[in-house]
Amino acid sequence: MSATVTPVAYEDASDEVRAVYDDIMSSRNIDFVPNVWRTLASHPPTLARVWYGLEEIMAPGALDARTKEMIAVAVSATNGCEYCIRSHTRQARGHGMTEEMYGELMAVIGMFNQTNKLIEGYQVEVDDFLKEI
Amino acid sequence: MSATVTPVAYEDASDEVRAVYDDIMSSRNIDFVPNVWRTLASHPPTLARVWYGLEEIMAPGALDARTKEMIAVAVSATNGCEYCIRSHTRQARGHGMTEEMYGELMAVIGMFNQTNKLIEGYQVEVDDFLKEI
Amino acid sequence: MSATVTPVAYEDASDEVRAVYDDIMSSRNIDFVPNVWRTLASHPPTLARVWYGLEEIMAPGALDARTKEMIAVAVSATNGCEYCIRSHTRQARGHGMTEEMYGELMAVIGMFNQTNKLIEGYQVEVDDFLKEI
Amino acid sequence: MSATVTPVAYEDASDEVRAVYDDIMSSRNIDFVPNVWRTLASHPPTLARVWYGLEEIMAPGALDARTKEMIAVAVSATNGCEYCIRSHTRQARGHGMTEEMYGELMAVIGMFNQTNKLIEGYQVEVDDFLKEI
Amino acid sequence: MSATVTPVAYEDASDEVRAVYDDIMSSRNIDFVPNVWRTLASHPPTLARVWYGLEEIMAPGALDARTKEMIAVAVSATNGCEYCIRSHTRQARGHGMTEEMYGELMAVIGMFNQTNKLIEGYQVEVDDFLKEI
Amino acid sequence: MSATVTPVAYEDASDEVRAVYDDIMSSRNIDFVPNVWRTLASHPPTLARVWYGLEEIMAPGALDARTKEMIAVAVSATNGCEYCIRSHTRQARGHGMTEEMYGELMAVIGMFNQTNKLIEGYQVEVDDFLKEI
Structure with missing residues (x-):
């Protein structure tokens, strides 16, 4: 399935857009422009x-x-954005995230999505010590 | 406004619940049990x-x-859970999160909530290099 | 804080609105019209x-x-809508939801908010047996 | 992958369903019934x-x-619903949304998803002038 | 598209993981381990x-x-998690959910996602009878 | 309840921050800086x-x-962000949104939050005419 607009190829891009594309490729050290x-x-x-x-x-x-x-x-896992999840997971690994770090990251994400909804569902009252932080 | 259930006071708690309460207080080094x-x-x-x-x-x-x-x-900011935001922000500070770190954390949260929705809204196609990560 | 519009009092309501109000009060067996x-x-x-x-x-x-x-x-706990959570929890109890049922309901809500986000975050592939259900 | 139910073909539909199908096709000026x-x-x-x-x-x-x-x-981009995004983007264009309008629409959607989460994350206090609107 | 990690096959699993796999298969009465x-x-x-x-x-x-x-x-439909929706819909049917039950379930899910957002959007004030439930 | 940080008063602000504050007040034609x-x-x-x-x-x-x-x-109603809903509703009115327009806006928001979740819940297949838009 295609995106809702036609992605702009480098050769069709305006000078303004090409300047951004060049910055993206040099900053990321890649020789193509990702779909996003x-x-x-x-x-x-x-x-x-x-x-x-x-x-x-x-x-x-x-x-x-x-x-x-x-x-x-x-953020991306909580929002359920596939492209975003894939892209940031890959980049986190590129910056040295080990599989053990990743496992812990996902465990934290899962746990607090659970507690967020339990706390909302029960309408837990804010403790006094949390009112002024 | 009250929670949807009556919170259980220490003195009314079963032995099973008290054991958890004791563990919470000693693990967190506090002398009361938070509302959650x-x-x-x-x-x-x-x-x-x-x-x-x-x-x-x-x-x-x-x-x-x-x-x-x-x-x-x-996770909590993305879900908009007040109690959770207050509690985890406070604990992150207790573990040494400086105000500069916090400012950067919030900037990252804001940015990727923006890009997540742009990417969904445009239905950006997943790049080949992101299909197998 | 007030709502974003002025709620319509029974005495100020048009006949059309009063007909709905009357149906709400008789159907719910109450003598006032809730804010919603x-x-x-x-x-x-x-x-x-x-x-x-x-x-x-x-x-x-x-x-x-x-x-x-x-x-x-x-639905309401997953969306974090306070009014909705309070209203439906109260009505579920009015229809016989016991505290044990409520505890199990909340545990299920919490668990699957957790697994939903783990499954999204890991981008778990759909099993063949789930493709045609 | 299939839907979770078998879509109902026109020829298999009850009179009640066919009446709706006919209304959809004439109202939308199409000669088939979309999957939704x-x-x-x-x-x-x-x-x-x-x-x-x-x-x-x-x-x-x-x-x-x-x-x-x-x-x-x-709404659909904020919820991340693919079918809905595709369908409403197409219909907005059918009603004259230009690509410049669409670009601005998406920019607004992205921006306020960002500010919504910053405002939640910082737990910004409601200004007095916003309490009664 | 692949998951963000390599799923662990039974034959490559540690004893600890195999024990869980065995419990899953016997508890679900299946002879394979689902992708999740x-x-x-x-x-x-x-x-x-x-x-x-x-x-x-x-x-x-x-x-x-x-x-x-x-x-x-x-929960899964409200979060829009495809794998989760497919898996739980299938299991609900396995536990006797009829198509009529399913139709009503979906109608309730749709309706309260609508009212949740109307109530948030209008910032409906919590009625006194809902403050202490 | 306070925000998670101390809001910066005009008199305590750096020159850099004051420049933004001045732009906000002149652009919005107000003589104070809103909490956000x-x-x-x-x-x-x-x-x-x-x-x-x-x-x-x-x-x-x-x-x-x-x-x-x-x-x-x-966007703000779909996300359930109170401050954002209040602020943008007020500004839309300031730009001429009538109560009839507002009623229709909210009806559209409610409806498509409903259909978004029905479409996700049923996993409606994308029609061919929606694949390339």
Whole structure:
């Protein structure tokens, strides 16, 4: 099945879009543009805003790149987004996530999706010590 | 507003429930039982299963406790569970999450909730390199 | 905090809305109109469509009213809707849900929110025996 | 992979179901019945309730059909429902949604999924001016 | 497309994992291990914790197995998890869910996903009689 | 209950943050800074990225400001984010959304949350005409 828009090939891209594509390929050290970016390029302001925003956010800072990718896996698994899960799992591994780390990450994701719903379902009252944190 | 069940006070608890309460207080180094556990105690098998499962999962392993609590924040924010967000944010700080780490954590959570929905909305096709990871 | 619209009081309601209000009160055997219906009455076609649809769906059929209300709790807890959780939990109890049933209901809700996210997160492949069911 | 029920073919349908099918085909100006309706027909009261409810809601009123289909895209992308995304995107285009409108629609959907989760994650307090709206 | 980990075949499994596999096959009366369990086996503590927890929860108690599987369908449909929907729908049928029951189950799931979002969207105020339930 | 961080008051803000605050107040024509922005200011790069991104996205283009705010309501109601629902509902009204428009908007949101979950629950097969759109 196709995407809802035609992905933009490098050779058909405007200069503005090509500049983002070039940055993606050099930053990721790959020689092709993944579908997500070719699809977002159907609306160039979205491509630029999302890519440059993502590049800013994912740069190592107080948290390292591996931790950030694992957090992205947690968000994507909770939302059930297949492309996102595959992409971030792969990138987390590329940044050194071992299979043991991955197993623990998934166990944490599963557990707190469970407790989130138990706590909502029972309408647990917020403890006083949690009201001002 | 009250929870949907009456939380179980320590003095009213069965021996089975008290054993869990004692383990919670000693493991967390607190002298009271937070509402979530007093509420789950309305169904003792759930209290025991969830607490002991959580204890197993949150023990430092390939991932440290701080990383695990930050992942719990990511799940809870994505699900919008107030009690859970407050509790895990507090615990992540207790395990050394600085405000700079927290700011980066939240930025990552926000960004990938955005891209998850863009990718779903556009029905981005899975790249070949993501099909077998 | 108030709702986003002014709930419609019985005395201010049109004949069309009053007819629905009367049906709600007699069907539920109560002498007031709960906030949900007074709020939906801000758009009378929505009030009528939702109420009569709900009445059709919740009538005992192949499933009894208690089972239907417990399913409503499962949906509402998974969505984290406070009003809905409170309302359906109360109605399930009114239809004979015991505290033991409720404890089991919540345990099932918690467990499958966990496994749903593990299965998504790991991108478990659909078994052949599940492809044609 | 098949649906969880056998879709009902026109020639196998009861008179009640055929009446809905005829209305769908004439209202949409198509000569076949899309899978969603053939699947809902496995429970005829659901088919009738959903189709006639949808027809009422989607009729042009204070909002035009294109705006309503774009709102349907926003809901479906947020929920990640593939069939729904494809169907409503196609219908919005049929009602004149241009590619520029679509790009802006998706940008808005992405942005507010981001801010929704930031606001939940930070537990932003409701401003006084938002308490009574 | 493959899962994000290599499922563990029976012949490659550790004794610990095999013990769980044997329990799954005898408890379900099948002669193979479904993909979900072979995938979770990539992290043996998760396999054991989830399987034994699930076995405890799904044992007939105050609620029968069919009702529990229907609740699992409600959770899975609300979350949009394909594997989960297929698996629990099949199991509910195995426990005697008729097509009429299934039609009613789905109607209830659809209706309350609708009302949950209407109630959130309108920010319906919690009635006094729902504050203490 | 407080937010998870201390909102940043104008008088305590850095020059960088004040520049964003000034832009917010002049762009919105208000003389105070709403809580969402004072909270995001706890991590200045997030404040700047989100505010300037939002300003770009919400500027009238192929879609007008009112339509964009209604789409924001659809996303926020589907996600159940109280602050977001209140804020965008108020802004949509400020851009001329009538109560009749609002009623129709909410009806559409409710309906498609229902059909999204029916379609997922039944695992409706994608029609051929929807595969390439």
